[in-house]
Amino acid sequence: MTAAEQEQDPQVHKHTISVLLENKFGALNRVAGMFSAKGYNLESITVGPTEDESVSRMTIVTTGDDAIIEQIIKQLNKLIDTLKVVDLTYESFMERELALIKVSTSADTRSEIMQIAEIFRAKIVDISHKTMTVEATGSGQKVDAIIKMLKPFHIKELARTGRVALKREFVGDV
Amino acid sequence: MTHSSSHQRLMTGAEIFVRSLVEEKVDVVFGYPGGAVIGIYDALHDISDIKHILTRHEQGAVHAAEGYSKASGRPGVALVTSGPGATNTVTGIADAYMDSIPIVVFTGQVALKLIGNDAFQEADIVGITRPITKHNYLVRDVNELAATIKEAFYVATTGRPGPVLVDLPKDVMASKAVFSYPKSVKLRSYQPHTEGHQKQLSKAAELIAKAKRPVLYVGGGTILSGASEELTAFARATGIPVTTTLHGLGAFPESDELSLGMLGMHGTWYSNTAVHYSDLLIAVGARFDDRVTGRTDAFAPEAKKIHIDIDPSNISKNVKVDVPIVGDVKTVLKQLTPMVKPLDTKDWVRTIRAWKEEHPLRYRNGKEVRMQHVIQTLSGLTKGNAVMVSDVGQHQMWMAQFFNYMLPRTHLTSGGLGTMGFSLPAAMGAAFARRDIPVISVSGDGGFQMNIQELATIREHSVPVKIIILNNGYLGMVRQWQQLFWRKRYSHVEMFGPDFVKVAEAYGIPGFRATQTAEVEETLRRLLDTEGPALAEFRVMKEDNVYPMIPAGQTYNEIMDVPEATEEEQGERLELVTIAKG
Numbered sequence: 001m002t003a004a005e006q007e008q009d010p011q012v013h014k015h016t017i018s019v020l021l022e023n024k025f026g027a028l029n030r031v032a033g034m035f036s037a038k039g040y041n042l043e044s045i046t047v048g049p050t051e052d053e054s055v056s057r058m059t060i061v062t063t064g065d066d067a068i069i070e071q072i073i074k075q076l077n078k079l080i081d082t083l084k085v086v087d088l089t090y091e092s093f094m095e096r097e098l099a100l101i102k103v104s105t106s107a108d109t110r111s112e113i114m115q116i117a118e119i120f121r122a123k124i125v126d127i128s129h130k131t132m133t134v135e136a137t138g139s140g141q142k143v144d145a146i147i148k149m150l151k152p153f154h155i156k157e158l159a160r161t162g163r164v165a166l167k168r169e170f171v172g173d174v
Numbered sequence: 175m176t177h178s179s180s181h182q183r184l185m186t187g188a189e190i191f192v193r194s195l196v197e198e199k200v201d202v203v204f205g206y207p208g209g210a211v212i213g214i215y216d217a218l219h220d221i222s223d224i225k226h227i228l229t230r231h232e233q234g235a236v237h238a239a240e241g242y243s244k245a246s247g248r249p250g251v252a253l254v255t256s257g258p259g260a261t262n263t264v265t266g267i268a269d270a271y272m273d274s275i276p277i278v279v280f281t282g283q284v285a286l287k288l289i290g291n292d293a294f295q296e297a298d299i300v301g302i303t304r305p306i307t308k309h310n311y312l313v314r315d316v317n318e319l320a321a322t323i324k325e326a327f328y329v330a331t332t333g334r335p336g337p338v339l340v341d342l343p344k345d346v347m348a349s350k351a352v353f354s355y356p357k358s359v360k361l362r363s364y365q366p367h368t369e370g371h372q373k374q375l376s377k378a379a380e381l382i383a384k385a386k387r388p389v390l391y392v393g394g395g396t397i398l399s400g401a402s403e404e405l406t407a408f409a410r411a412t413g414i415p416v417t418t419t420l421h422g423l424g425a426f427p428e429s430d431e432l433s434l435g436m437l438g439m440h441g442t443w444y445s446n447t448a449v450h451y452s453d454l455l456i457a458v459g460a461r462f463d464d465r466v467t468g469r470t471d472a473f474a475p476e477a478k479k480i481h482i483d484i485d486p487s488n489i490s491k492n493v494k495v496d497v498p499i500v501g502d503v504k505t506v507l508k509q510l511t512p513m514v515k516p517l518d519t520k521d522w523v524r525t526i527r528a529w530k531e532e533h534p535l536r537y538r539n540g541k542e543v544r545m546q547h548v549i550q551t552l553s554g555l556t557k558g559n560a561v562m563v564s565d566v567g568q569h570q571m572w573m574a575q576f577f578n579y580m581l582p583r584t585h586l587t588s589g590g591l592g593t594m595g596f597s598l599p600a601a602m603g604a605a606f607a608r609r610d611i612p613v614i615s616v617s618g619d620g621g622f623q624m625n626i627q628e629l630a631t632i633r634e635h636s637v638p639v640k641i642i643i644l645n646n647g648y649l650g651m652v653r654q655w656q657q658l659f660w661r662k663r664y665s666h667v668e669m670f671g672p673d674f675v676k677v678a679e680a681y682g683i684p685g686f687r688a689t690q691t692a693e694v695e696e697t698l699r700r701l702l703d704t705e706g707p708a709l710a711e712f713r714v715m716k717e718d719n720v721y722p723m724i725p726a727g728q729t730y731n732e733i734m735d736v737p738e739a740t741e742e743e744q745g746e747r748l749e750l751v752t753i754a755k756g
Binding site for chain 1: 301302304305308309312314329361362363485486487489490491562
């Protein structure tokens, strides 16, 4: 959802929901299928193993008003393979997203792109005569920002992972 | 390794499957063989504990399993082959999902190594049924088969019940393992809780104590939970009037003074009126379906709302409630009953009594057979002591209105999905569960033709189903909507039908016909008195409408009751028949 759309409906907010699931065949399909069957907005979904290999963690970014988010959480809990659902939105949490951004370069623009990457603490992970690929990690906003900065150079290809998140234990700023 | 209850001999998956069903005390399986399940059918051949009923279509097998389950409270079981066999179960599974019916559907599947190869009779039935099952499984290892079956039955029957599908690849069923059936299931990810939260119960008790115009709004969850007795005790102890949903019919005896009959789109005038003016609505195992609420913001506008439901996702899904209680209806009512005192609802009940007298259920009877009259007569003849299985459409609503339901699990219908063709196979399944009271299937001429093939199954096993066809030559409910809301443009609702009595006879089933009102009672008596299966066709009035009616998405204020008699009708000197529940 764009900022403009969010302004239109002040009830609608972005939520980051962390789901622990039995690491079983088809678990991702059950969650993704539930979102499409119920018509919920699914901004990003990531899934991977956890410290316990029988459990997967799914991180879902979605938008909706309070009633919809309440239903989403209930519907996630209703899935037989779901172990735990936490809406991180109202907690202190860490979030990271990774993007690989392949940008057109020439001898003229190469150093400027490297400077931008440095400002965002991003890495250059591939280079050719005509391109450079930047690996950026950080919050969704940070990734948005570096993409915006690199856009004028012409982004040839872009891959984003979607958000992963964990609840913070430390109270206060790190 | 020791297996206390195991047999060390290696068994094939097919044998394990059959033994597992025996462990689950399954006595009837409705099914249809095919290439992918031929091994299972071979194993089934030797088992005398399980009766296999060969339906004439896989949809019939699933509806039969539903009917069996609805009538008995035990899980129904269907077994079909892969591909088309599996896809033919989809409507029945969706139906069971909408109405929370515990069934377990076993589908054959091509061998594991062929999955995904577009093999002969391959369909991704686990993918197809994911959104319409409570849960489903693909068994990939014969060593997991018994535990998966145990889990499937457990998931289907606990919490909010529902259909579970287990997909059985052919090679897995041919592989061998030691059979050991688990004694219990414990899933760390699925632990439905049945007890109501004490704090919520106290809040509910407080609201109840203050109520002047309370109404109990009772749904199918009450029957699924086996809580009719607890509900009846609760209503009588508190003096709170009871209205039921389509699926709640039978949860509370409709002869009771506190009964308001059904509410909603085609509910009684007085139940909808009572709900509209209530100051407390207690939803018990009901889900605020759109056919009940109409426009949600105008539903029971003055009432505080208590909602008892096993499924947390039902709470505040359609209508915001004040006190949700998540738990099993039976358990929660047992907890709540001692916390409440008798209320002084005398004035409220008296007001409702006046509404019943002013606006009873009505129809104008005449020479032409009215569906309402057939159903009312049936109600009188059986005294509510029958399992009534309706199909979908006008007759379904009139069956809800003009039959007096006295007992739980005596009204079976396809409510959520509204599946035409449900009645005949479901009644057949119900008759395998209940031999103590008559099972009566009622369909319109449209729905009956959707699973007409099950007449063969019924005849083959002499299943004592009494079959009623209310034939108006129309898809009556669609015609009614076209008349009322689409300027009477009858688009594709009139239909030719066969001679149903001859059809019955062709299947070897005795058939009767009534074409005028004077013949109704006698025809019904003959039908009920016939040993084994029998069919009666009633040629009924072509154009009649179900009232009262609150048009879809509208409010109580838009309620339409039976219109004044037209001049023509007045000329006919029709008899106005009225009945009120309770």
